[in-house]
Amino acid sequence: MQTSTDFSCILCGENSLPSIVQHSVKGDRHGVLQVVRCRNCGHFQLNPPMYSIDYYNEDEQVNFVVHDYGTPIEKIVEHSWIDAKRRLKRFQQRGIALEQISSAEPLRILDIGGGYGFFGSEVKRQYPNFDVKVLEPSSKRAEMGQKYLSEAGESHPVPDFVTELLNEDFVAKYQGTYDIVTMWHVLEHVPNPIPFLGLACQLVKPNTGLVCVEVPNGDDELMSLSPAFRDRNYMIEHISYFNRHSLETVARQADSQAKINLYGYQRYGIFNYFHWIHFNKPQGANPDLLEGEDRWWLEATWRAAREQALTSDALFMIMEKS
Numbered sequence: 001m002q003t004s005t006d007f008s009c010i011l012c013g014e015n016s017l018p019s020i021v022q023h024s025v026k027g028d029r030h031g032v033l034q035v036v037r038c039r040n041c042g043h044f045q046l047n048p049p050m051y052s053i054d055y056y057n058e059d060e061q062v063n064f065v066v067h068d069y070g071t072p073i074e075k076i077v078e079h080s081w082i083d084a085k086r087r088l089k090r091f092q093q094r095g096i097a098l099e100q101i102s103s104a105e106p107l108r109i110l111d112i113g114g115g116y117g118f119f120g121s122e123v124k125r126q127y128p129n130f131d132v133k134v135l136e137p138s139s140k141r142a143e144m145g146q147k148y149l150s151e152a153g154e155s156h157p158v159p160d161f162v163t164e165l166l167n168e169d170f171v172a173k174y175q176g177t178y179d180i181v182t183m184w185h186v187l188e189h190v191p192n193p194i195p196f197l198g199l200a201c202q203l204v205k206p207n208t209g210l211v212c213v214e215v216p217n218g219d220d221e222l223m224s225l226s227p228a229f230r231d232r233n234y235m236i237e238h239i240s241y242f243n244r245h246s247l248e249t250v251a252r253q254a255d256s257q258a259k260i261n262l263y264g265y266q267r268y269g270i271f272n273y274f275h276w277i278h279f280n281k282p283q284g285a286n287p288d289l290l291e292g293e294d295r296w297w298l299e300a301t302w303r304a305a306r307e308q309a310l311t312s313d314a315l316f317m318i319m320e321k322s
Protein backbone atom coordinates (compact mmCIF):
# COMPACT_ATOMS: atom_id res chain seq x y z
CA MET A 1 0.00 0.00 0.00
CA GLN A 2 1.37 3.38 -0.97
CA THR A 3 1.69 6.20 1.50
CA SER A 4 2.38 9.87 1.00
CA THR A 5 6.03 9.36 1.97
CA ASP A 6 6.49 7.26 -1.17
CA PHE A 7 6.13 10.24 -3.46
CA SER A 8 8.54 12.95 -4.40
CA CYS A 9 7.85 15.21 -7.36
CA ILE A 10 10.87 15.12 -9.67
CA LEU A 11 10.41 18.81 -10.48
CA CYS A 12 9.47 20.51 -7.20
CA GLY A 13 10.20 17.86 -4.55
CA GLU A 14 6.63 17.91 -3.23
CA ASN A 15 5.91 14.91 -0.98
CA SER A 16 2.17 15.17 -0.39
CA LEU A 17 0.10 12.42 -1.96
CA PRO A 18 -0.32 13.18 -5.68
CA SER A 19 -3.51 12.67 -7.66
CA ILE A 20 -3.66 9.50 -9.73
CA VAL A 21 -3.89 10.10 -13.48
CA GLN A 22 -3.65 6.49 -14.65
CA HIS A 23 -3.37 3.23 -12.72
CA SER A 24 -1.46 1.23 -15.30
CA VAL A 25 1.55 1.98 -17.47
CA LYS A 26 2.42 0.38 -20.81
CA GLY A 27 5.38 -2.00 -20.54
CA ASP A 28 5.18 -2.24 -16.74
CA ARG A 29 5.24 -6.04 -16.42
CA HIS A 30 5.20 -6.00 -12.63
CA GLY A 31 2.29 -3.59 -12.32
CA VAL A 32 4.06 -1.30 -9.86
CA LEU A 33 3.88 1.99 -11.74
CA GLN A 34 1.25 4.71 -11.85
CA VAL A 35 0.99 8.05 -13.60
CA VAL A 36 0.45 10.80 -11.07
CA ARG A 37 0.07 14.57 -10.97
CA CYS A 38 1.89 16.65 -8.39
CA ARG A 39 -0.51 18.66 -6.25
CA ASN A 40 1.98 21.46 -5.88
CA CYS A 41 3.38 22.14 -9.36
CA GLY A 42 1.02 20.06 -11.53
CA HIS A 43 3.76 17.92 -13.12
CA PHE A 44 2.69 14.57 -14.61
CA GLN A 45 5.16 11.75 -13.91
CA LEU A 46 5.55 8.06 -13.26
CA ASN A 47 5.56 6.99 -9.67
CA PRO A 48 7.99 5.62 -8.72
CA PRO A 49 10.18 7.37 -11.35
CA MET A 50 12.09 4.29 -12.50
CA TYR A 51 14.99 4.38 -14.91
CA SER A 52 16.70 1.21 -16.07
CA ILE A 53 19.69 1.21 -18.44
CA ASP A 54 18.91 -2.49 -19.05
CA TYR A 55 15.70 -1.43 -20.73
CA TYR A 56 17.67 0.65 -23.22
CA ASN A 57 20.37 -1.99 -23.70
CA GLU A 58 17.70 -4.49 -24.66
CA ASP A 59 16.11 -1.91 -26.95
CA GLU A 60 12.71 -2.64 -25.49
CA GLN A 61 11.04 0.54 -26.69
CA VAL A 62 11.74 -0.39 -30.31
CA ASN A 63 10.79 -4.03 -29.67
CA PHE A 64 7.48 -2.91 -28.26
CA VAL A 65 6.59 -0.83 -31.31
CA VAL A 66 7.47 -3.80 -33.53
CA HIS A 67 5.48 -6.35 -31.54
CA ASP A 68 2.59 -4.39 -30.12
CA TYR A 69 1.94 -1.82 -32.83
CA GLY A 70 2.86 -4.14 -35.69
CA THR A 71 5.23 -1.60 -37.23
CA PRO A 72 8.10 -3.47 -38.97
CA ILE A 73 11.65 -2.49 -38.07
CA GLU A 74 12.30 -1.31 -41.67
CA LYS A 75 9.48 1.20 -41.33
CA ILE A 76 10.83 2.40 -37.99
CA VAL A 77 14.23 2.95 -39.60
CA GLU A 78 12.66 4.76 -42.57
CA HIS A 79 10.72 7.00 -40.20
CA SER A 80 13.84 7.68 -38.16
CA TRP A 81 15.50 9.14 -41.26
CA ILE A 82 12.48 11.32 -41.98
CA ASP A 83 12.59 12.49 -38.36
CA ALA A 84 16.33 13.21 -38.60
CA LYS A 85 15.89 15.32 -41.75
CA ARG A 86 12.97 17.23 -40.28
CA ARG A 87 14.84 17.85 -37.04
CA LEU A 88 17.65 19.49 -38.94
CA LYS A 89 15.07 21.61 -40.78
CA ARG A 90 13.66 22.89 -37.46
CA PHE A 91 16.66 25.19 -37.07
CA GLN A 92 16.04 26.89 -40.37
CA GLN A 93 12.29 27.09 -39.64
CA ARG A 94 13.10 28.92 -36.40
CA GLY A 95 15.47 31.38 -38.03
CA ILE A 96 18.75 29.68 -37.14
CA ALA A 97 21.14 29.50 -40.11
CA LEU A 98 23.64 26.78 -39.21
CA GLU A 99 26.09 27.73 -41.98
CA GLN A 100 26.34 31.24 -40.59
CA ILE A 101 27.09 30.27 -37.00
CA SER A 102 29.97 28.17 -38.26
CA SER A 103 31.76 30.81 -40.34
CA ALA A 104 34.96 30.99 -38.24
CA GLU A 105 35.50 27.37 -37.25
CA PRO A 106 33.58 24.10 -37.68
CA LEU A 107 30.30 24.16 -35.79
CA ARG A 108 30.34 21.82 -32.80
CA ILE A 109 27.16 19.86 -32.17
CA LEU A 110 26.50 17.37 -29.40
CA ASP A 111 23.43 15.15 -29.67
CA ILE A 112 22.65 13.89 -26.17
CA GLY A 113 20.93 10.50 -26.02
CA GLY A 114 21.44 10.24 -29.77
CA GLY A 115 20.64 6.52 -30.01
CA TYR A 116 21.68 5.01 -33.33
CA GLY A 117 23.03 8.35 -34.49
CA PHE A 118 20.58 9.07 -37.32
CA PHE A 119 20.37 12.78 -36.51
CA GLY A 120 24.15 13.02 -36.15
CA SER A 121 24.59 11.23 -39.47
CA GLU A 122 22.15 13.54 -41.24
CA VAL A 123 23.98 16.60 -39.90
CA LYS A 124 27.29 15.15 -41.18
CA ARG A 125 25.70 14.41 -44.55
CA GLN A 126 24.47 17.98 -45.03
CA TYR A 127 27.40 19.68 -43.31
CA PRO A 128 30.47 17.42 -43.68
CA ASN A 129 32.81 19.90 -41.97
CA PHE A 130 30.77 20.14 -38.74
CA ASP A 131 32.10 18.44 -35.63
CA VAL A 132 29.23 16.16 -34.60
CA LYS A 133 29.22 13.93 -31.54
CA VAL A 134 26.55 11.50 -30.38
CA LEU A 135 26.44 10.96 -26.63
CA GLU A 136 24.65 7.67 -26.02
CA PRO A 137 24.59 5.93 -22.61
CA SER A 138 23.76 2.51 -24.06
CA SER A 139 26.87 0.93 -25.60
CA LYS A 140 24.71 -1.62 -27.37
CA ARG A 141 22.75 1.09 -29.16
CA ALA A 142 25.90 2.99 -30.09
CA GLU A 143 27.44 -0.19 -31.54
CA MET A 144 24.30 -1.07 -33.46
CA GLY A 145 24.12 2.48 -34.84
CA GLN A 146 27.76 2.50 -35.94
CA LYS A 147 27.37 -0.88 -37.62
CA TYR A 148 24.14 0.11 -39.35
CA LEU A 149 25.48 3.45 -40.60
CA SER A 150 28.79 2.07 -41.83
CA GLU A 151 26.94 -0.65 -43.76
CA ALA A 152 24.48 1.88 -45.20
CA GLY A 153 27.23 3.44 -47.33
CA GLU A 154 28.62 6.89 -47.99
CA SER A 155 25.22 8.59 -48.05
CA HIS A 156 24.99 7.91 -44.30
CA PRO A 157 28.20 9.21 -42.69
CA VAL A 158 29.03 7.84 -39.24
CA PRO A 159 29.27 10.58 -36.59
CA ASP A 160 31.56 10.19 -33.56
CA PHE A 161 29.92 8.19 -30.79
CA VAL A 162 30.73 8.71 -27.13
CA THR A 163 29.39 6.04 -24.79
CA GLU A 164 29.13 8.02 -21.56
CA LEU A 165 26.52 9.43 -19.28
CA LEU A 166 25.84 13.13 -19.11
CA ASN A 167 27.22 13.91 -15.66
CA GLU A 168 29.57 16.29 -13.80
CA ASP A 169 32.65 14.49 -15.16
CA PHE A 170 31.50 14.90 -18.74
CA VAL A 171 30.72 18.58 -18.16
CA ALA A 172 34.14 19.14 -16.55
CA LYS A 173 35.75 17.96 -19.80
CA TYR A 174 33.58 19.83 -22.30
CA GLN A 175 32.17 22.87 -20.48
CA GLY A 176 31.34 25.80 -22.78
CA THR A 177 32.70 24.12 -25.91
CA TYR A 178 29.61 23.34 -28.02
CA ASP A 179 27.67 25.62 -30.32
CA ILE A 180 24.55 23.48 -30.19
CA VAL A 181 23.44 20.72 -27.86
CA THR A 182 20.37 18.76 -28.92
CA MET A 183 18.11 16.41 -26.97
CA TRP A 184 15.51 14.79 -29.19
CA HIS A 185 12.95 12.96 -27.05
CA VAL A 186 15.38 12.43 -24.18
CA LEU A 187 14.25 14.64 -21.29
CA GLU A 188 11.06 12.64 -20.69
CA HIS A 189 13.23 9.54 -20.04
CA VAL A 190 15.41 10.90 -17.24
CA PRO A 191 14.57 10.79 -13.52
CA ASN A 192 16.17 14.23 -12.86
CA PRO A 193 15.20 16.57 -15.71
CA ILE A 194 16.19 19.88 -14.07
CA PRO A 195 19.81 19.00 -13.15
CA PHE A 196 20.11 17.00 -16.40
CA LEU A 197 19.12 19.98 -18.56
CA GLY A 198 21.31 22.16 -16.32
CA LEU A 199 24.33 20.03 -17.26
CA ALA A 200 23.44 20.28 -20.95
CA CYS A 201 23.26 24.09 -20.64
CA GLN A 202 26.79 24.17 -19.22
CA LEU A 203 28.16 22.42 -22.30
CA VAL A 204 27.31 25.19 -24.75
CA LYS A 205 29.34 28.33 -25.42
CA PRO A 206 28.45 31.37 -23.29
CA ASN A 207 26.53 34.15 -25.11
CA THR A 208 25.97 32.22 -28.34
CA GLY A 209 25.27 28.55 -27.46
CA LEU A 210 21.91 26.91 -28.09
CA VAL A 211 20.29 24.00 -26.27
CA CYS A 212 17.48 22.42 -28.29
CA VAL A 213 15.03 20.10 -26.62
CA GLU A 214 12.11 18.20 -28.07
CA VAL A 215 9.69 16.13 -25.99
CA PRO A 216 6.29 14.51 -26.52
CA ASN A 217 3.53 16.94 -25.60
CA GLY A 218 1.41 15.99 -22.58
CA ASP A 219 -1.23 18.38 -23.94
CA ASP A 220 -1.47 16.51 -27.26
CA GLU A 221 -5.17 16.93 -28.08
CA LEU A 222 -5.34 13.32 -29.26
CA MET A 223 -5.18 12.34 -25.57
CA SER A 224 -8.73 13.59 -25.13
CA LEU A 225 -9.99 12.30 -28.48
CA SER A 226 -8.84 8.65 -28.35
CA PRO A 227 -8.91 6.68 -25.08
CA ALA A 228 -6.64 4.02 -26.63
CA PHE A 229 -4.08 6.65 -27.56
CA ARG A 230 -4.21 8.02 -24.05
CA ASP A 231 -3.65 4.54 -22.57
CA ARG A 232 -0.64 3.85 -24.73
CA ASN A 233 0.81 7.30 -24.25
CA TYR A 234 1.77 6.45 -20.68
CA MET A 235 4.73 4.10 -20.93
CA ILE A 236 7.45 2.73 -18.72
CA GLU A 237 10.24 4.54 -20.52
CA HIS A 238 8.68 8.00 -20.17
CA ILE A 239 9.07 9.23 -16.62
CA SER A 240 7.80 12.77 -17.34
CA TYR A 241 4.81 13.98 -19.39
CA PHE A 242 5.65 17.60 -20.11
CA ASN A 243 3.38 20.36 -21.28
CA ARG A 244 4.38 23.94 -22.08
CA HIS A 245 4.25 24.97 -18.42
CA SER A 246 6.30 22.14 -16.96
CA LEU A 247 8.85 22.26 -19.77
CA GLU A 248 9.31 25.99 -19.22
CA THR A 249 9.65 25.42 -15.49
CA VAL A 250 12.40 22.87 -16.09
CA ALA A 251 14.21 25.22 -18.49
CA ARG A 252 14.05 28.22 -16.12
CA GLN A 253 15.40 26.23 -13.24
CA ALA A 254 18.07 24.54 -15.33
CA ASP A 255 19.44 27.91 -16.51
CA SER A 256 17.79 31.07 -15.18
CA GLN A 257 19.75 33.28 -17.60
CA ALA A 258 18.82 31.54 -20.85
CA LYS A 259 16.18 32.92 -23.19
CA ILE A 260 13.48 30.31 -23.72
CA ASN A 261 11.57 29.86 -26.98
CA LEU A 262 8.89 27.20 -27.00
CA TYR A 263 7.03 25.91 -30.06
CA GLY A 264 4.53 23.24 -30.94
CA TYR A 265 5.68 20.59 -33.41
CA GLN A 266 3.50 17.97 -35.10
CA ARG A 267 5.40 14.77 -36.01
CA TYR A 268 2.65 12.41 -37.16
CA GLY A 269 0.31 13.03 -40.04
CA ILE A 270 -3.40 13.68 -40.17
CA PHE A 271 -4.25 10.09 -41.24
CA ASN A 272 -2.65 8.75 -38.08
CA TYR A 273 -4.67 11.26 -36.07
CA PHE A 274 -7.95 10.30 -37.76
CA HIS A 275 -7.18 6.59 -37.34
CA TRP A 276 -6.75 6.92 -33.59
CA ILE A 277 -9.98 8.92 -33.32
CA HIS A 278 -12.08 6.82 -35.69
CA PHE A 279 -10.85 3.30 -34.86
CA ASN A 280 -9.44 4.02 -31.42
CA LYS A 281 -6.34 1.95 -32.14
CA PRO A 282 -2.85 2.43 -33.62
CA GLN A 283 -2.36 2.60 -37.37
CA GLY A 284 -0.08 -0.42 -37.19
CA ALA A 285 2.22 -1.39 -40.02
CA ASN A 286 2.61 2.05 -41.51
CA PRO A 287 1.67 4.95 -39.24
CA ASP A 288 1.28 8.16 -41.22
CA LEU A 289 4.24 10.45 -40.84
CA LEU A 290 3.42 12.24 -44.09
CA GLU A 291 6.24 11.14 -46.35
CA GLY A 292 5.17 13.07 -49.43
CA GLU A 293 3.87 16.52 -50.25
CA ASP A 294 0.70 15.42 -52.03
CA ARG A 295 -1.85 16.54 -49.46
CA TRP A 296 0.20 19.30 -47.97
CA TRP A 297 -2.64 21.82 -48.44
CA LEU A 298 -4.64 19.80 -45.91
CA GLU A 299 -1.80 18.93 -43.56
CA ALA A 300 -0.35 22.43 -43.45
CA THR A 301 -3.48 24.08 -42.06
CA TRP A 302 -4.12 21.32 -39.55
CA ARG A 303 -0.50 21.26 -38.39
CA ALA A 304 -0.26 25.03 -38.07
CA ALA A 305 -3.42 25.17 -35.93
CA ARG A 306 -2.21 22.48 -33.55
CA GLU A 307 1.31 23.83 -33.33
CA GLN A 308 0.04 27.31 -32.58
CA ALA A 309 -2.33 26.06 -29.88
CA LEU A 310 0.51 23.89 -28.46
CA THR A 311 -1.74 20.82 -28.71
CA SER A 312 0.57 19.14 -31.28
CA ASP A 313 2.19 15.79 -30.52
CA ALA A 314 5.55 17.34 -29.62
CA LEU A 315 7.02 20.48 -28.08
CA PHE A 316 10.25 21.99 -29.39
CA MET A 317 12.24 24.35 -27.20
CA ILE A 318 15.31 26.43 -27.99
CA MET A 319 17.27 27.85 -25.05
CA GLU A 320 19.63 30.67 -25.99
CA LYS A 321 22.55 31.28 -23.66
CA SER A 322 23.00 34.88 -22.64
Ligand SMILES: [Zn+2]
Pocket (backbone or CB within 6 Å): 009, 010, 011, 012, 013, 014, 038, 039, 040, 041, 042, 043
Ligand atom coordinates in the same frame (compact mmCIF):
# COMPACT_ATOMS: atom_id res chain seq x y z
ZN1 LIG B 1 5.75 19.12 -8.28
